Amino acid sequence: MNTIRIISVAGARPNFMKIAPLMRVMRERPSLTPMLVHTGQHYDEIMSKLFFDELDIPTPDLNLEVGSGSHAAQTGAIMERFEPVLIRERPNLVIVVGDVNSTIACALTAVKLGIPVAHVEAGLRSFDRSMPEEINRVLTDAIAELLFTTELSANDNLMSEGIPKERVHFVGNVMIDTLLSHRERAECSDIHQRLGLTGPYALVTLHRPSNVDCTETLGGIIDALNEIAERLPVIFPCHPRTRNRMEQGGSRTLAPGLRLCEPFGYLDFLKLMAGAKLVLTDSGGIQEETTILGIPCLTLRANTERPVTVTEGTNQVIGNERQGIVKYAFDVLDGPSIQGRIPERWDGKAAERIVDIIEHTL
Ligand code: UD1
Numbered sequence: 001m002n003t004i005r006i007i008s009v010a011g012a013r014p015n016f017m018k019i020a021p022l023m024r025v026m027r028e029r030p031s032l033t034p035m036l037v038h039t040g041q042h043y044d045e046i047m048s049k050l051f052f053d054e055l056d057i058p059t060p061d062l063n064l065e066v067g068s069g070s071h072a073a074q075t076g077a078i079m080e081r082f083e084p085v086l087i088r089e090r091p092n093l094v095i096v097v098g099d100v101n102s103t104i105a106c107a108l109t110a111v112k113l114g115i116p117v118a119h120v121e122a123g124l125r126s127f128d129r130s131m132p133e134e135i136n137r138v139l140t141d142a143i144a145e146l147l148f149t150t151e152l153s154a155n156d157n158l159m160s161e162g163i164p165k166e167r168v169h170f171v172g173n174v175m176i177d178t179l180l181s182h183r184e185r186a187e188c189s190d191i192h193q194r195l196g197l198t199g200p201y202a203l204v205t206l207h208r209p210s211n212v213d214c215t216e217t218l219g220g221i222i223d224a225l226n227e228i229a230e231r232l233p234v235i236f237p238c239h240p241r242t243r244n245r246m247e248q249g250g251s252r253t254l255a256p257g258l259r260l261c262e263p264f265g266y267l268d269f270l271k272l273m274a275g276a277k278l279v280l281t282d283s284g285g286i287q288e289e290t291t292i293l294g295i296p297c298l299t300l301r302a303n304t305e306r307p308v309t310v311t312e313g314t315n316q317v318i319g320n321e322r323q324g325i326v327k328y329a330f331d332v333l334d335g336p337s338i339q340g341r342i343p344e345r346w347d348g349k350a351a352e353r354i355v356d357i358i359e360h361t362l
Contacts, residue, residue: 003033004362007086008095010060011041011078011102014285016051017266018097018120021177021351023058031359037085039078039102040065044240050265055178071101071132078105086113092362096140097121097174099133104140111143120174120354122147123154124305131210133284137305146361148354151308151343171353172345175285176292179270180348186270195259200232200277202329207239208282211300211320215249221300222252224325225280229257231333235272237263278332280325287315291340296332300325314340
């Protein structure tokens, strides 16, 4: 029997939880031959391998091992190394997820060889083209044949960019598939004991260039976190980019309650999020995960490409100014608990829907 040959691409940490349910569902379908390519954009044990182990993602068939570099160097290296793989394997479809450099690099390489691309998490827009991810999103969507969206605002964005309607499918959120299927396992994590946490705490992640690359901006955010840490412990797992910048910038003195640590694995981090009084972040995915968990989220950015987390979820977009951060954080700590709704189709079945559509279309 001729099967449909599909190469899925994962490159950076936020891709791994999106690719996991897709690989699981595809491997259950006899009509499909799935293959996984890791670009190597993220390569540290703690940024990559740990997630493959915890999320039961099959070992990649191939690792392009591109590593870090400037945008052009990284994107170019991925394209150069992915092209011969496509020529050799001749897949019927390439699946890319999210908005990282690996996403656009592999999509572009595939379409130039006449291989159709499916983009999972299509249509999200911050309307801020100074974000590298926004460029990656717009370009990937412009060349993809199948576009799978997580929220209806994404369908509207794609329509207004002239993407034909029949290419766009509102399927829900694969990252939430992963969260729901790992929630019970995460409950068993002993991360609270390991960190000695017995009462309320806040959890922080920061890695956007707009927050961490400028010493003054990063300093203002640290000052705000120091102030919040006077009221409750603030757990701050540090992305390698952020740690590098803090070291370069002659770091501020940290309040005793502001606890910098290494990044956590998926299960420990999920348990920490689920138990937090408050999450402060500039991540895209964490805005969605806190919405599902019902945990208040303050997004330290000027915008979000995930508006449903604000209109229906527990997210507030508050910018990155010191005073604002402290004010909103104290409002959450002192105010009534935030009630959110679960967005439509964030029900753990997005990967099933996507694979159904792919089987039907190809
Ligand atoms: C990338 C994505 C971003 C995503 C983020 C999640 C792009 C343009 N950006 O940003 O959208 O939200 O991943 O983490 O694709 N480094 C390590 N070890 C690693 C990986 C990176 O030490 O395993 C360090 C290197 O110093 C590197 C820096 O982090 O230069 C930045 O890595 P890079 O992949 O360029 O971008 P991220 O900031 O991680």
